[in-house]
Amino acid sequence: MAPGGASIGKDGKKKQPPTAATNLIAGGGAGMMEALVCHPLDTIKVRMQLSRRGRQPGLAKRGFIKTGVEIVQKESALGLYKGLGAVLTGIVPKMAIRFTSFEWYKQLLTNKETGVLSGQALFLAGLSAGVTEAVAVVTPMEVIKIRLQAQHHSMADPLDIPKYRNAGHALFTVVKEEGFGALYRGVSLTALRQGSNQAVNFTAYTYFKDWLVQWQPEYQGTTLPGYQTTLIGLVSGAMGPLSNAPIDTIKTRLQKMKAEEGTTALQRITKIAGEMFKQEGIHAFYKGITPRIMRVAPGQAVTFTVYEFLKEKLETSGPAFITGGRYEE
Numbered sequence: 596m597a598p599g600g601a602s603i604g605k606d607g608k609k610k611q612p613p614t615a616a617t618n619l620i621a622g623g624g625a626g627m628m629e630a631l632v633c634h635p636l637d638t639i640k641v642r643m644q645l646s647r648r649g650r651q652p653g654l655a656k657r658g659f660i661k662t663g664v665e666i667v668q669k670e671s672a673l674g675l676y677k678g679l680g681a682v683l684t685g686i687v688p689k690m691a692i693r694f695t696s697f698e699w700y701k702q703l704l705t706n707k708e709t710g711v712l713s714g715q716a717l718f719l720a721g722l723s724a725g726v727t728e729a730v731a732v733v734t735p736m737e738v739i740k741i742r743l744q745a746q747h748h749s750m751a752d753p754l755d756i757p758k759y760r761n762a763g764h765a766l767f768t769v770v771k772e773e774g775f776g777a778l779y780r781g782v783s784l785t786a787l788r789q790g791s792n793q794a795v796n797f798t799a800y801t802y803f804k805d806w807l808v809q810w811q812p813e814y815q816g817t818t819l820p821g822y823q824t825t826l827i828g829l830v831s832g833a834m835g836p837l838s839n840a841p842i843d844t845i846k847t848r849l850q851k852m853k854a855e856e857g858t859t860a861l862q863r864i865t866k867i868a869g870e871m872f873k874q875e876g877i878h879a880f881y882k883g884i885t886p887r888i889m890r891v892a893p894g895q896a897v898t899f900t901v902y903e904f905l906k907e908k909l910e911t912s913g914p915a916f917i918t919g920g921r922y923e924e
Contacts, residue, residue: 612698612701612702613694613695613698613906613910615691615695616909617906617909617910618690618691618694618695618698619687619691619695620905620909621694621901621902621905621906621909622687622690622691622693622694622695622902623686623687623688623690623691624901624902624905625690625897625898625899625900625901625902625905626686626687626689626690626898627683627686627687628897628898628901629686629894629895629897629898629901630679630682630683630686631679632893632894632897633890633891633893633894633897634675634676634678634679634682635663635675635676636659636886636887636889636890637678637682637740637744637886637887637890638666638674638675638676638677638678638744639659639662639663639666639675639883639886640659640883640886640887640890641740641741641744641745641847641883642662642666642744642745642883643659643662643882643883643886644843644844644847644848644882644883645745645847645848645851646662646882647874647875658885659883659885659886659889662886663675663886669747670747670748677743677744677746678739678740678741678742678743678744678762680743680761680762680763681736681739681740681743681762681765681766682736682740684736684762685732685733685735685736688731688732689728689731689732689733689736690898690902692724692727692728692731692732693724693725693727693728693793694724694902696723696724696727696728697720697721697724697793697797700719700720700723700724701716701717701720703720704716704717704719704720714798714802717797717798717801718794718798719794720797721793721794721795721796721797721798722790722791722793722794723790724793724797725786725788725789725790725791725792725793725794726786726789726790728789728793729782729785729786729788729789729790730782730786733785733789734778734779734780734781734782734785734786735766735778735779737781737785737846737850738769738777738778738779738780738781738850739762739765739766739769739778740762741847741850741851742759742765742769742850742851743759743761743762743765745851746758746759766778773853773854776854777853777854780849780850780854780860781846781849781850781860783860784842784843784845784846784849784864785846787839787842788839788842788843788846791835791838791839791842792835792836792839792891793835795831795834795835795838796831796832796834796835796895797831799827799830799831799834800827800828800831800895800899803827803830803831804819804824804827807819807823807827817907818903818904818906818907819903821900821904824896824899824900824903825896825897825899825900826896827899828895828896828897828898828899828900829892829893829895829896830892831895832891832892832893832894832895832896833888833891833892835891836884836887836888836891836892837884837888840880840881840883840884840887841868841880841881843883843887844871844879844880844881844882844883845864845867845868845871845880847883848867848871849863849864849867868880
C-alpha cells in the first residue's frame with residue numbers, strides 16, 4: 596500500500612474514506628481530550644514566549660517548571676487553564692476541518708490512474724489541511740486564548756478582576772475595541788505554523804503507520820494497537836514544533852499586542868523579530884520550546900489514539916456506538 600493511499604479492509608475491498616460526520620465526532624472527541632490533558636503546558640508556553648527576560652540585567656531566565664510553579668503560586672492551579680474555554684469552543688470544528696480537509700486533499704491529489712498518493716502529495720495535503728484550519732478556526736481561537744492566558748490576575752481571588760472575564764467576554768471586548776480584523780492578527784504566521792505542523796505530522800504519522808502495518812500484516816485494514824498509535828503520534832507530533840518554533844513565538848507576541856495604525860502586518864512582524872533579537876538574543880525565538888514539545892507531542896499522541904479508536908467504533912458500530920448499543924433500525 597502506498598503511503599497515504601487507499602487502504603484495504605479485512606474483506607479485501609477498498610475502504611472508503613471517513614465521512615464528514617465521522618471526522619466531526621471522532622476528531623472533536625479527540626481534540627477535547629487533548630485540550631483537557633495538555634492545556635496547562637500551553638499556558639506555560641505562552642507565558643514563556645511573552646516573557647521579556649533575556650539580556651535585561653536583573654531578570655533571571657525561567658524554565659518551564661519554574662514558570663508553571665509561579666503561575667500556580669500567584670494565580671492558583673486554575674491559572675493553568677486560562678483560555679481553555681476558547682480552545683474547547685473551537686476544538687470540535689478545528690479537528691473536524693483538519694481531518695475532513697486532509698482526506699479531501701488526499702483524494703484530490705491522488706493519481707487518478709494508479710490510485711497512488713506520492714509522498715510529496717501527502718505532504719501537500721497535510722500542509723493544505725493545516726492552512727485551512729488556521730484560516731477557518733485556529734487564528735481567532737488563538738487570539739482570544741492568548742489574551743486570556745496573558746492575564747496575570749488570580750482566579751482564586753474574586754476581587755482581582757481581569758480585563759477579560761471569559762472567552763465570550765474576551766471575544767466581545769476585542770471586537771468592540773479593536774475591530775473584527777483583530778481576530779485575524781497573525782493569520783499568515785498561524786497558517787504557516789499550522790501548515791508546516793500538519794504537513795510534517797500527517798506525513799510522518801502516515802509513514803510510521805504504514806511501516807507498522809507492513810511489519811504486522813495482521814493489522815491490515817484495521818486499527819493498530821493503542822500503544823502503537825500513541826507512540827507514532829508522539830514522535831510525529833514532536834517534529835512540527837522543532838521545525839517552526841520561531842514562527843510560533845513571533846505569532847504569540849503579535850497576537851498579544853494591539854495593532855498600530857499606519858503599520859502593516861509585515862512591518863509589525865519585522866519589528867517584533869528585530870526587537871527580540873536585539874534585546875533578548877537568538878534564544879528568544881525558541882522560548883517555550885520545551886513546554887510546546889511537551890504540549891504538542893503528547894497532544895498528537897492523544898489525538899491520533901482517540902481519533903483512531905472513535906473512527907473504528909463509528910465505522911463498525913455506527914449509531915449504536917453513540918447510543919450505547921440501544922440503536923434500532
